[in-house]
Amino acid sequence: MTAPKRTPLFDAHIAASAKMVDFAGWEMPIHYGSQLKEHEIVRSDAGMFDVSHMTVVDITGSDAKGWLQKLIANDVSKLGFEGKALYSGMLNEQGGVVDDLIVYLTATGYRMVINAGTTEKDLAWMDKQSAGFDVKLQVRRDLAMLAVQGPNAIAKVCTVKPELAEAIQALKVFQGLPQGEWFYARTGYTGEDGLEIMIPATEAINFFNQLQAAGVAPIGLGARDTLRLEAGMNLYGHDMDETVSPLEAGMGWTIAWNPEERDFIGRKALEAQKAAGVAMKQVGLVLEGRGVLREGQKVVVDGQEGIITSGTFSPTLKHSIAIARVPASTGATAQVDLRGTLTDVRVVKMPFVRNGKKVFE
Amino acid sequence: MSNIPAELKYVSSHEWLRLEADGTVTVGITEHAQELLGDIVFVELPSVGSALGDGEQAGVVESVKAASDIYAPIAGEVLAVNAELEAAPDLANSEPYAAGWFFKLKPANAADLDKLLDAAAYAAEIGA
Numbered sequence: 440m441t442a443p444k445r446t447p448l449f450d451a452h453i454a455a456s457a458k459m460v461d462f463a464g465w466e467m468p469i470h471y472g473s474q475l476k477e478h479e480i481v482r483s484d485a486g487m488f489d490v491s492h493m494t495v496v497d498i499t500g501s502d503a504k505g506w507l508q509k510l511i512a513n514d515v516s517k518l519g520f521e522g523k524a525l526y527s528g529m530l531n532e533q534g535g536v537v538d539d540l541i542v543y544l545t546a547t548g549y550r551m552v553i554n555a556g557t558t559e560k561d562l563a564w565m566d567k568q569s570a571g572f573d574v575k576l577q578v579r580r581d582l583a584m585l586a587v588q589g590p591n592a593i594a595k596v597c598t599v600k601p602e603l604a605e606a607i608q609a610l611k612v613f614q615g616l617p618q619g620e621w622f623y624a625r626t627g628y629t630g631e632d633g634l635e636i637m638i639p640a641t642e643a644i645n646f647f648n649q650l651q652a653a654g655v656a657p658i659g660l661g662a663r664d665t666l667r668l669e670a671g672m673n674l675y676g677h678d679m680d681e682t683v684s685p686l687e688a689g690m691g692w693t694i695a696w697n698p699e700e701r702d703f704i705g706r707k708a709l710e711a712q713k714a715a716g717v718a719m720k721q722v723g724l725v726l727e728g729r730g731v732l733r734e735g736q737k738v739v740v741d742g743q744e745g746i747i748t749s750g751t752f753s754p755t756l757k758h759s760i761a762i763a764r765v766p767a768s769t770g771a772t773a774q775v776d777l778r779g780t781l782t783d784v785r786v787v788k789m790p791f792v793r794n795g796k797k798v799f800e
Numbered sequence: 801m802s803n804i805p806a807e808l809k810y811v812s813s814h815e816w817l818r819l820e821a822d823g824t825v826t827v828g829i830t831e832h833a834q835e836l837l838g839d840i841v842f843v844e845l846p847s848v849g850s851a852l853g854d855g856e857q858a859g860v861v862e863s864v865k866a867a868s869d870i871y872a873p874i875a876g877e878v879l880a881v882n883a884e885l886e887a888a889p890d891l892a893n894s895e896p897y898a899a900g901w902f903f904k905l906k907p908a909n910a911a912d913l914d915k916l917l918d919a920a921a922y923a924a925e926i927g928a
Contacts, residue, residue: 473839474839475839729844730862731841731862733867751864752862754864778860778867
């Protein structure tokens, strides 16, 4: 066992009384007292998450664009200007998901943000796929990353960075603002408005403290999970992995089928799946009675089976919700094996919560 | 550092027991248990009047993080359950030894209490 790694913000978490846990080999804050209170703060005000454990990779070289058009299922030719962001799956030849990621267009090429737990595997995969391409990958461990999320998040960041307020407020969703080594992107993983900010590691604690003084509360990974689940957003390794097709994991919208001649890795497998008929689909489940839906529980629909890939108690809705992979024929209801009892649940279209409010019917 | 009141009895599955003056026993979960569970969102309690065997499942605590069974620490008849937990399950987080109690038992055999852990033994058990 190697000792867990620490982000540049480790000391700030300790100072804020965080309960630290091992997450994907990193010593990270799970909560700073109450996960439920932190969840509520992000839905109603502004909170910040240390996401420095995720990996930033800068991609340069004359073939960077062509290489990314082969490497990922979405098409970087959609990125029309510097700072623009794109969400995509990176697939294997069988059409399984190696990772999900965000890629930005930068002044020198592209910047990709990949998951912490998949970093070594991803880098090995990307290295293998780079044969014959003029591309250079640079892992940016010199950067920290803070996600500042909530209805008041952007306003509070602007009080700390008044000189940038106008430019930050002008950002549209999935757009980013480079400022030297800093980068402000209007993206997130909570279903609220906000920013994900890359910061030189040496300046991270000072910025964290300034945000805290401006009324932005530190939020742990526990609330990050309930927030993203309410927002209906996938978590890698739970809602999809290398054995799951993006077509069965609610990621169909991230696949750029046109132009037809773009031969991204996994394309042939996905086309074969579409031709044969995709057997499973991703849905949201709602349990309005007592009990909590949990990952791994069996879903039963007309004698066929599915599985819950993420489940929790929804702090906003005050009942349980889940993301599940179920037979494609599933209608408006299903049953879940809840600790030995088959329990009726409703099947809904996700997300569950957006901008603080319930959105499903 | 967990609070482990000296006057209570304990079992290693993290329930506490308090012998009341009338010979009945009040049962809840320890502060250590609620710390492990995190924010508690549902508590399912046994039916009043049911007879529980020693170590028999008596309910379920669901937190945001996990579901955990509650066991009867000794055999007995359920005399009452804490209805407050229905609307305010977080009482088990905030006041595990007071307003967050779970149920009251009439012990089948009063001598069963003598076999339980005291505070020092429970502290050793959880490494406190």
